[in-house]
Amino acid sequence: MSKFDDRLDTILDAATELMARYGFYGTSLERISDKTGMSKQNLLYYVKNKKNLLTLIITERYDETPEFVEFIRRHTPGTVDYEGPAPLPAYYRLLARVNEKRPVFVQLFSMLNAETLEPSHPAHDYFVKRENKTLEWACQAAWQVPDGVDIRATMRVCDATMDGIQVQWLHNPQISLTSLWADCEERLFPSPVWDGYR
Structure with missing residues (x-):
């Protein structure tokens, strides 16, 4: 890694921590x-x-979280190392595990998600378009789901649920994010419909 990259990493680390705490406007x-x-x-x-x-x-x-990019790539038809369809719940369990290890990023996302409700925020347009962009990206993958399940609608509900429990977790980090998600998973992917698809 070059000296430029090292310096840029230092800046991004500091800015991430500060914006997670104070928001974009509160971080000079x-x-x-x-x-x-x-x-x-x-x-x-x-x-x-x-x-x-x-x-x-x-x-x-x-x-550009490497774990998520890699997961989608391994389950996208046509890629060199395609492994076949993936059970949808496995993707969200991965998301919970990874985000549990990076609370600063979760706090940053939650802070910006609220701040960007204001149309003049510099990231407003990005966050407005982000949901559909993320869905389009994730839907490249082949998913194992029960017959009749609308994958896009299901992922929208899962994404909204994950956003909500991440805020709960930030308020009460004594309870793990993975545990909170496990409770939600029982309701989002109930038996017997999702048996064999987890």
């Missing part, structure tokens, strides 16, 4: 500069501006 470049020990001018050399910094955090850190 000066605050990031103080946390990284870099001058504001040096900071801008790496990220150009605050809006671009936010874009880097969302697209390169949150939405």
